Amino acid sequence: MVDEEKLQKLKERIQTAKATDTPHQKTKKDSGAGFGFKISTEIIAALVVGVGIGLIVDKYLGTKPFGLIIFFIFGALAGFLNVYRVMRRIEKQ
């Protein structure tokens, strides 16, 4: 049978491919720029939210500079919290 031959050939090919295949090499390492980018977006995103809330609070409660100042600091801290979480997730892997 032609099919048998074909299958046999395929089997051989699979075996040779398996033999030459290096055992699960880790090719994709996180590049420095990509890593820095990941961290910076986390901080910026938290700061954007913090400043946004601060401005809204100031607008509706009339606490002109203080809402922005306080929520800016909260935003910065939330940014660090985000970075900490990202780092923990990376370390887990």
Add this chain to the structure above:
Amino acid sequence: MAAKGEKHSPLEQFEIIPFTRTEIGGYDISFTNSSLSMIITVAVITLFLTLTVNPRSLVPTRMQLISELMYNFVAQLLNDTVGDNGKKYFPFVFSLFMFVLIGNMVGMVPYQFTFTSHIIVTFALASIVFIGVTILGFVNHGIKFFTFFYIPGVPFYMHPLLIPIEVISYLSRPISLSVRLFANMLAGHTLLKVFAGFVVAMPFFTGALPLVFIVALTGLEILIAFLQAYVFAILTCLYINDAYHLH
């Protein structure tokens, strides 16, 4: 722009060009090159998946194998991050992953618009995830969902400080999710165009140098296109997981 004899800007490729001018109730809903790109993406996904899986052969062809690999990839991802609860979110995560992935890939075709390079598109996608996950959290835990922002084992006087931080951290999720995808695509495509400009601008045959670089960059871009779709999918899975397990 080119018709007026002006110089080509590397940012020109991101311009939205409306094909029709339609407005309903004060909202501009014109059919643009961005919409066209999205329709092409959805068409490519639908055609590819249905046509390749159509034979349903037990020993898959190469094309069927690609579809099955994609399916397995997302299924595995959901299973690893969410567990058994994750199975019912497979259609959602798979659609999202495929839309972003094929959208990025369609954008890699020359003269094709990349809709993922616009923050409003990625932000809309991230908002769907964010709002959906928040609703899911409330459905699963009811009012107890708010304990997500409460960290146990912390002195009580720290809570006024920690709760706003946790809330801001939670609200920053859609922003970081969308900015990451959008900025990567924007930066990559701009970089390609800038180097393409060098090919023309450099004297004699030195233009070949940036040309070689573009080839390498295109490969890198395809990797990033895949990686960003993967990051989008895995973060969606993690957020779904958070909606189930508050801590």
